[in-house]
Amino acid sequence: MSSEKIDAIHDKSSGQGVDGKISVSVQDAESQDVHINLGQPGQILKLDKTGLPLVPQPSDDPSDPLNFPQWLKIAILLQVSFLALLGPLNQATINPAFVPLAAHFHVSTVVASYQTTIAIAFAGIGSFVWVPLANTYGRRPLLLFTTLIAAASSLGSGKALTWSQLIATRVLNGLGTSSFFTLGAGMVSDTFFLHERGRAMGVFTVFLTNSAHIAPIPGGFLGQFVSYRWCYYLPAILDFTMFVVMFFCLPETLYLRGSTPVVTDKPILRRMKLWGLRPAGKHLKASDFFRQFIMFKYPTVLLTAFYYSVTFTLSSILPAVTSATLFRQLYKFNASQTGLALGLGTLVGSTLGELLGGIVVDRSMYLSRKGKKDGEIVPEVRLQGIWAGAILQPIGLLVWGFCIQYKTPYIGPTMGFGIMCFAIQIISTVVYSYNADCYRPQTPEIAQVLNFGRQTVGMTTGFWAIPLGTKIGFQWMAVTMSLVGIVTFLPVVYFMFHGKTIRDKMGAPSYNRSL
Incomplete structure (x- = not known):
């Protein structure tokens, strides 16, 4: 410079x-x-x-997460990203096996999908408890604790003998996995600088988005050739394995800016402690459990979260909860064939979307800063990277809907999956990065808003998708849902030009500023 x-x-x-x-x-x-x-x-x-x-x-404190060596930052990113992958994996591995699950409990395949819907719903609720606790006692102990809850409840789902037992364990599984989406995003923001954050958030979101797409592949084979119970046992094994890895390899990243450095010759090893790292003067208060609702009043957070929630539901959850039924009816697919068709198409689309999304948003931010004398940062620059996703998302939905309605070969709706997931990966990366740039200290609470919106909107899909498509035609359902997505995108366009003005009028949240 x-x-x-x-x-x-x-x-x-x-x-x-x-x-x-x-x-x-x-x-x-x-x-x-x-x-x-x-x-x-x-x-x-x-x-x-x-x-x-x-x-x-960064401070001069070697235990400041911003001062961690790059290899450790990458290790933290990979751990929390894989944990984010395990969240939807816990919920979605069973999706291709709805037929044997329904037969065992003597319910319809539509009713069988409700146990996934319930897990999704509670995954949106649980983080309202975990985030305040993590902001006081640390990200590391809360992630370890909730990972054990996820492992135990997933094992319990596989062992369930009655439908009510299965529902109860799925509620616990949703509560346990809810921390994976929010605290992981907070650890990324704790560790990476602004110029690295877009790509890092892109890695995080590609794991998060692809999880529901990977899950049907092993789920289909396990449901067909082993037992539907192993669709729960597999996530339980992976949860417990991740618990062991994090216990030995994931340091605490909660750090109070301006705090007095602790003199130690092993700063990173000290950050592996399970307790004793609570910031000085930080105490849990009842009000901490209500502060997170403050983020709902900021239009740039609320409306981008709503757009993300709608498009994620239509691009990721909709194919996941309908494919077992539709592919069986239209193409006579068994569980393993459904898993492959759903998983591979969506996985390829999301991966390609990440290759574009993270690089574009970081590059656009760099060029914007470089062109200004004082290095001024305007987070709205990130939003310019969303256009490809916003255009392709309704196109992919239309391809899926028309192909399902007119019974094209299975490659048609599979291509629709891929296009939608390419789009949602770009949208996810941009929305997460933009909001983290706007309100970095409140990143876990922002991730909570995004998670709550995604899970709440997504949980409804199993109740309306197939009945609506059957009644009005899947092509008209796709047209209707595409228009809904376009309407919810309009505020994002407005923020591209007036987002800073809105944020200036609203001011910044008064809590967590020292994080």
């Missing part, structure tokens, strides 16, 4: 605060676009490899 650019940044500093530290607000601090803490007076501004200021500025 040139001396002129550094001088320009320092010229915009707000001087010494009450703690004697110098800070820079690249934009209005109330908008929380960027608030760079420069540390003590005279401390050198830390830059990235392109010469732009690191955002956020």
Whole structure:
């Protein structure tokens, strides 16, 4: 970075605060676009490899997650990403095996899908408990605890002897896995700088999105050739395996900015403790369980979350909960064939979408900052990367609906799956990255809003999808749902041009600012 650019940044500093530290607000601090803490007076501004200021500025504490070596950051990203994959995997592995499940419990295949719907619903509720606890006691102990809940409840689902027992264990499984989506996103934000966050969030969301697409592949073969019970046993085994890996390999990333560094010659090893890392002065209060609802009042969070929830439901959950029934009726597919058709098509689409999504959003942010003298950061730049997903999502839905209605060869709806999942991966990466940039300290709460919306909207799919398509025709259902997706996208377009103004008027949340 040139001396002129550094001088320009320092010229915009707000001087010494009450703690004697110098800070820079690249934009209005109330908008929380960027608030760079420069540390003590005279401390050198830390830059990235392109010469732009690191955002956020890391402390001099070696146990600060921003100062972790890159290999450890990648290890953390892979662990929380795989954990995010296990969430929908717990819920969706059974989907291709609805026929044997329904036969065993003497219910219809539509009713059999309700146990997935219930798990999805409670996966949207549980995080309202886990996030406040994790913000006080740490991400690591909460993730370990909830992973054990997920493993035990999934094992219990496989052992269930009655329908009511199965439903009860699925409720517990949804509650346990709910932390995987929210706390994992918080750990990504804790660890990576702004210029890395888009790609890191892209990796996280590709695991999250692809989980429901991978799940039908083993689920179909297990349901057909072994037993539907193994569609629950497999996630239980993977949950427990992940618990062991995280116990030995996942450090705590909760860190209070401005806290006094703890003198130790093994800072990373210290972060592997299960307790004793609670930030000084941080105590759990009843109000902490209600603070997370504050994020619902911010239009940029609420409306982008609603658009994401609708498109995720139509692009990922809709194929997952309807394929077992429709592919059996139309193509006489067994469980393993349904799993392969659903899993491979969606997996290829999501993977290709991630190759485009994460790179594009990070590159657009870099070019935007590079072109400004003071390195000004406007998160709305991220939203420009959403166009490919927004255009392709309704196209894929229409391909799926018309192919189902007119009984084309199975490759038709499978191509529709792939297009939709290509689109939703781009949408997911952009929405997660944009909101994390707008309100970084509140990333877990934002992930909670996204998770709650996705799970709440998605849980309804099993109740209306096949009945609606049967009544009005799957082609008209696809047209209707495509129009719904386009309407919910309109606020996102508005935010591209006026999002900063809206955020400036709303101000920034007052809690978690030191995280």
